Amino acid sequence: MKAQQDQLVIYNSLKGEKEPFVPLVEGNIGMYVCGPTLYSEPHMGNMRTFINFDLIYRYLLHLGFRVKYVRNITDAGHITNSTGQEVDSIGAAAKAEQLQSLEIVYKYAVKFQELQRIYNLLPPSIEPTATQHIQEQIEIIEQILTNGYAYEVNGSVYFDTRKYMQDFHYGILSGRKVDELENETRQLNSQDEKRFFADFALWKKANPDDMQIWRSPWGNGNPGWHIECTAMSTKYLGKQFDIHGGGMDLKFPHHEDEIAQSCGSFGCNPARYWMHANMLNVNGQKMSKSFGNYFLPKQILDGTTGLFQKSYTANVVRFFMMQAHYRSNLDFTQDALNAAEKGLSKLTDAIATLDRLESKEASSFDVNALVQSFYTAMNDDFNAPILVANLFEATRLINLINDGKEYISATDLDLLKDKMAVFVYDVLGLQKEAAGSESRLVPVMDLVLDLRGQARKNKDWATSDQIRDGLANAGIVVKDGKDGTTWS
């Protein structure tokens, strides 16, 4: 696997280009991904990011890296909304639902856990929460103050962007240029305590109606939105680690500010490689709460999205997402989901066929090259769509072997079985179809199909078709293949 590890190339948002991946410590990877803010149930778009980073995590593990994967849960923090007001979205949700803040967080954390299980996400190594790390956040803020890149005003602490820009590059990640000109065009709120429009809160003085309040050297208050990730990534992965990921929409200001906080306190960018997953679209527009065009991951499972005429399994949704690259937009449409459903079925059928295949003396095609193509695809910035295309090439060959038009040696067959399973289940994270959920039906169906088989043998088509139609009415489809009759 070391040879494959050395081939891995990652697109680094920091530089805007692909570069060979070299971990800080050979064979080890520290990866931090910004998790959800649990003031509501994560929607399908949120899930896409987590599914994509799950793919990345899975492939890194498969390559034999020791990966420490930290994904936080945001359960506190004040953010600045579009009108310039500092708001506590969790507190707001708590008030709306007449619950305490942590009740809100816990309620949605349970749902998020369930979604992770359903969509087959591997649990991260650590899932820290902001409220468990207030002390660490305070310590980093103190360090930034000591270094002169922050100032205190009336019980709140703000990051001093102008001071920071004298020594560091604010905008290194997002490409944003911050200048005085913009300061003039964007009016500071009259009661704003910030000295400069681009300054952001590290600590915010408590409001009388805040639901959660913590003590600090600057009085009672709440941590700012961006400092929690700096505190938690530093605590668990160190001042500098390998990969920092998150959704594209977090690039600015969240990740830019994380870099500023790390540079302002420790003097270095926290991550060597910044990775950004792209958004999920609905009718060409980003799925988001504010647009109202979102739906919940569970709605697609029970067919209640209102957008599609039928339901889809989590496996189909995941496979659908794997057919687009993580850095591309992806359009969620019914036709595309139907296509994914059929394609997945074709792929899993081929894996089943693989078990029935018989080997010959030699192989009629280059199995090693085929397997290598799986690695080549994923080593190129986790190009899952190419991997899927190559898996379909394998599918075609498997079916041809089954038809006797191609052949494979015993060694190659073992290799192919192993790698197909590895890439489909371990890397893409697809789940083997749960069999036996209707176990009581199995002996009944065996009996019914046996009777129908006898009728067919006797060319009693009337009885045969009567059984088939009757089962169809009960929602059971009978298929007569050359190897016997199957149902589903």
Added chain:
RNA sequence: GGUCUCAUGGCCGAGCGGUUAGGCACCGGUCUGCAAAACCGUCUACAGCAGUUCGAAUCUGCUUGAGACCUCCA
């Protein structure tokens, strides 16, 4: 308004200077009592206009269209 990204066959979606992406649909075939399913094969597109090049979906410029970010967001 500022910054940036993208425009690929009926649909979804790879590609980053020369080779078949792939899936779904369509069509043809195999199988089959019929049907369905399954399998095989076919289908050869790159928004428009100009340019660079022996050669461009791929590079450059312009035009048109779409989207994202610019202190809510995964």
